[in-house]
Amino acid sequence: MEQFESFYITTPIYYVNDKPHIGHAYTSLICDVAARFMKLAGKNVKFTTGTDEHGQKIEKAAKTKGIEPKEFTDEISVTFRKLAELMNFDYDDFIRTTEERHEKAVIALWNRLEERGQIYLDSYSGWYSVRDEAFYQESELIYGRAPTGAEVQWIKEESYFFRLSSWQNKLLELYENQPNFIFPESRKNEVVSFVKSGLTDLSISRTSFNWGIKVPENDKHVIYVWIDALTNYLTSIGFPNIEDEEYKKFWTNSFNVHVIGKDILRFHAVYWPAILLAADLPLPKQIAVHGWWLNEGEKISKSLGNVIDPINLAEEFGVDQLRYFLLREASFGQDGNFSKKNMISRINSELANNIGNLVQRTISFLHKQCFGVVPVVDRNLLKDDESLPNCKAIIDQVMDHLSKYEFNQIILLIINISSKANAYIDKSAPWTLSKTDRERMDLVIYKLLEYIRMIGILLQPIVPKSAKMILDQLQIPKEQRDLKSLCNACVSLGITLPKPTPIFLRFDI
Template structure:
C-alpha cells in the first residue's frame, strides 16, 4: 500500500515510535475498503453524485484540515499552508487509524500530499486516576493561571512528562517546581545579574575585556544550545528541549557563583568584573530567546531588564546563535521579580465522594456585605484584581480573578458579598483575606450583590 510505504520510509513521520509500530500493525492485520457514505443516516452532508447517500462522518470531518486553509477557494493560501509547508498533525492516540491511514489515503486519492508529521499524543492521569468530574479530580486551567500566571502554567504543564506519551500529573508539586525552577533558578539569576550591573556598572551593560577559560566555556555552551534545542523541537521533543534550556540556566548560575563578581568588585578588578557581568548578561539574552515560545511574557520581561524595547522584545533565533549581540553601554530597564516565590502549599486535587454538606458545615461560612473602596490590577496577572473592601469597620484586602470581566474603576463603591472568615491565602505574592462571590456561566461572570442598599458588614443568612 502507498500509505504503508510512506510510513515505513519516513516520508510520513509518525511519533512516538510505538504509535508508528501500532499503525503499521493495522497493515499486517489486513485492511478492508471502507464505505465513504451511509444510507440510513438522516443527518449530514449528502454526496453530490447521490443525494440518498450521506457522507460518512470521518469523510466529512477530515477535509476540514484543508478546506479551512483555502482548498477549493483560495489556492494561494492553500499553497502556503499545505502544499509548500511542513504539515504537522497533532492527534490523540485513540483515533490513529483515521488520521494515520485513512486521511493520508484520501489525500493521495485526489493528488494532494499527506501530512509530513503526525504526532499521536497520549493520555494523562491525575495521581494515577483518570481525570473526571465525577471523581472531583479535574485540574482547572483557569485556576492554574490565576495561581501561577499563564506563562508559568504553560511551563509547569509542558514539563510534567514528555509530549506524546501517557503521563501522570502531580499537581501537588506545582508550587515546589515553580519555586525551584522558575523562581530560584531562572528568576534569581536574572535579578542577581541585573542588580550587580546596576550596582557595579552604573546600570549599563559593561564592556568585556579578555575572556578566560570559564568565560569561553559558558559562551560556547550558550551558542551551541540554540541548535540543540531546535533539533529537539523538530523531533517534537518539546519537554527535552525545555530541559536543555534550563541546563544552560543552571550552568549560568554555577558560572556566576564561581566567578564571584562581588569579590572582583571588592578587589577592584574591574576589567574582569565587567567581563563576567557582560558574559552573564549575554547568556541571559540567549536564554530569553530560547524560552520565548514557552513563557513569552516573561521572556519579554527579561529583555526589558536587559534594556531592550519595541520590536527587540521579540527575540530572533538567528541572533540567539550569535555571541556579542547585547550592546555595550545599553542601560538596563526596570529590575523586578520575574517569578516571585509562592507560599508552599499543595494544589489540592482529590476525589469527592459526596457533594452534599450538612447545615453545620454551611453554618461555619460567614457571608457578609462588603463595600469596595479601592481596586487595581495585579501586575503581571491579566486575570487578577486587588480590592480594598470595608466589612463593617474592618478593612480587608481581597485578590479576585475578575479582571477580564470588570474594570477597577467600575467596582468602587459597589456592595458585594464576601466570605469573611476565610483563612488568608497568597496569590501571586499578595495576601488575600477573603473571597468574593460571583456567578459564572461559560465565559460570562457577574458579581453577587444586594438588591437594596444595606450597610457593609451586614450578615448574609
C-alpha cells in the same frame, strides 16, 4: 523539518460537545510552541486550530438544551477560543466546520473521490458508539462495549462507502518508505499492525441525523466525520483551489504535521492518508502522536470527578507557569502525570529559584555597582570564552530536540544554561571583585547579562510573556530576538537597564 522553508502545524479540530480540558490545552500548546520555535528559526509558519461542530452528539445535546444546533455550537466554540486566548496560543486560523468555506472544501473533496470511483452506495450494519462517533467490529468490543468504554448499539442504514480496503497495500508502502510519517515509532507499529490485519470499506455518510453537510445530489445523507472533520486541514489553506499560493506554500511544499492525541490515531494515520491518496492529493509529512494526561496517576474521567480544568490552573498559577509545567513534565508520546505538588515544585525550583533568581540577582547587582549601566567591555575577550555557552551548538540541539517534539529536553537545556550562570556567579564572586578588580567585575556582569539574553531568547516559545519581560529588562531590540541573533547579536554596551522586576513568583506547597 528544518530543510523546509515553510511549516504548517495543526491541532485536531475539537469536538464541541463539552468544555475544553487539559488534553485540549496540551495538544494546542505543543503546536504553539513548535510554531513559535520555527518562527524564531526564520521559517514561514502557519498554525491552525478549530472546532468540529457537526454530528449526532451535537444534535442530541442541542435538543436536550432546547436550542438549535448552530446556536449550541456558537456557544461552545467560544470557550475553545477563550482557552486559546488565555493560554497565549498564537494561531493563524480558527476553523469551524459550520463555516461556508469548510462546506465548500468538504463537498469538493467528496466530488474528487466520487469522480475517481472511490465512493459507492450500499447499506451498513454494525456496532456504533454515539459518544465516540465510531463503528466497531464485534472482535473489538470488550464486554459489550467499545474499547473506550462507551456504549454501543446495533444499527443498520443506507450509507455511502469509501473504498478504504483498496488502499491497504499503498498505506503499508507509505509507512515503510516514510518511517517518520507516524511519530513516535511505537504508534507507527500499532498502525501497521492494524492495517496488516485487513481493512474494510469505510462508511462515510449517515441518514439517522440531519446536522451536518449534505451529500451532493442526495440530501437525505449527511457527510460523516471522516470526510467532514479531517478536511479542515485543507480548508485553512485554500482548498479546493490547489493553485492558490497558500495551498502550494503550506501543503505541497512545506513540512506539514498534524499533532493529535493517541485516541484519534487511526483516523489520522489510516483513514486520512487513504482519502488523500484516493483523491490524488499530497499527503502530510507527519502525524505526531502524544499521550494522555493522568491525574495523580489515575485516568481522567467525569465519573471519577478528576477532570483537570486548564483555565482554573492558569488563573491560579499563571499561564506561563502552566505552559512550562505541561511541557516539562511529559515526554512526547508518553502519558503525562499531573500533580499540583509537582507543578509547584517545578515552578519554585526551576523557574523562580533558578532562572528568576539569576535575572534578579544579576540586574540588582548591576544597579548597585554600576547604577544600572551595562559595562563597556572589550567583546573580543568573550569570543573564545569557554564559560559562555556555544551558541551554534545550542541552536543545533534545540532544532534536533524540536524535530522529535522533545520540549522537556529543550527546557533542560535552558535550565542547564541558567544553572551554569548561577554557578559562574558563585565562582567569580563579583561582590568581591567590586573591591579588588572592577574591570574584571564588569566582564563578569556582562557575561551574566549575555547568559540571561540567551535564556530569554530560548524561553520565548515556552513562556512567551515571561521571556518578553526578561528581554525587555535587557533592552533587547525586537529584531534581535530570533535564533540567529543568539549568535549574531549581544547586549548593548553602555545602556541603562531598568530596575529588575520579579519574573517568576514562588508558591507555597
